[in-house]
Amino acid sequence: KAGVTQTPRYLIKTRGQQVTLSCSPISGHRSVSWYQQTPGQGLQFLFEYFSETQRNKGNFPGRFSGRQFSNSRSEMNVSTLELGDSALYLCASSPSGYNEQFFGPGTRLTVL
Amino acid sequence: AQRVTQPEKLLSVFKGAPVELKCNYSYSGSPELFWYVQYSRQRLQLLLRHISRESIKGFTADLNKGETSFHLKKPFAQEEDSAMYYCALSGHNNNDMRFGAGTRLTVKP
Secondary structure, eight states, X not given: OOOOXXXXXXXXXXXXXXXXXXXXXXXXOOEEEEEEEETTTEEEEEEEEETTEEEEEOSOXXXXXXXXXXXXXXXXXEOSOOGGGOEEEEEEEESSSSSOOEEOOOEEEEEO | OOEEEOOOSEEEEETTSOEEEOOEEEOSSOEEEEEEEEXXXXXXXXXXXXXXXXXXTTBEEOXXXXXXXXXXXXXXXXXXXXXXXXXXXXXXXXXXEEEOOOEEEEEEO
8 A cells, every 4th residue: 555645745935825735644534634843843633634624723823624526535624824934844644543554655734 | 622742842861761752641531642744854744542452662651541641652762763642642532632732752873
C-alpha cells in the first residue's frame, strides 16, 4: 500500500498570504488528521476529518481551516499568514480515527 | 481536557544502559495511550500502544492508571534507539490524538 503523501513538501510564503496544503491518505483510510509541528510547541493537533466531516478541532484560530473530499483526500488552508505559522505541517490517516495513525512526510512552511 | 506531559525534552544515556522516557497524562475517561517515534529523516511512526501489551524493539510501556503514567522503558539501550519519542493519548470515544512535547533520546557509544 502506498503511504500518506503530502504536497507540496516545501513552501515559502510572505506574511498576509494564504496557503493550501494537500494530503492523500492511505487507500481505505477515512480519517485524516492534521498537526502542526514546531521545535517550541512540539506536535499540536489542528483538526480531524472523517467522511468529509470535521469531527474534532484543536485550539487554533479560525485562519486555519480544512476540508475533506469524497475520496478522503484532505486539504488545509491557512489565511493571512503570520511569521509564527512557520512550521512542519503533518497529515496522518487512519481507518477510523482513534487507532494507529500513519503519518505523511510533512509540508515545511516558511513564512517570511 | 486531555493532556500529555513529557517532562524531559532531552535524555542521554550510554549504550547498554537502561532507559526510561516518562509520560504522564490527564484524561477523565478511559484513554488509549501510544508511543510514537521519529528517527532522523524518517516519518513519525507508531512504536507501541498500551492495549497491545507488546514489546517492540525491546521497548515496553505499562499503563499505570493510579499514577496516570505510561512510561516507556528499555533495559539495554542501543545507539539505533536515538530518536525523538512522543507519547500520545486518544480518548476511547473521541477522535483527536493529543501528543506530548516529545523527548529526544540520545544513546552514546
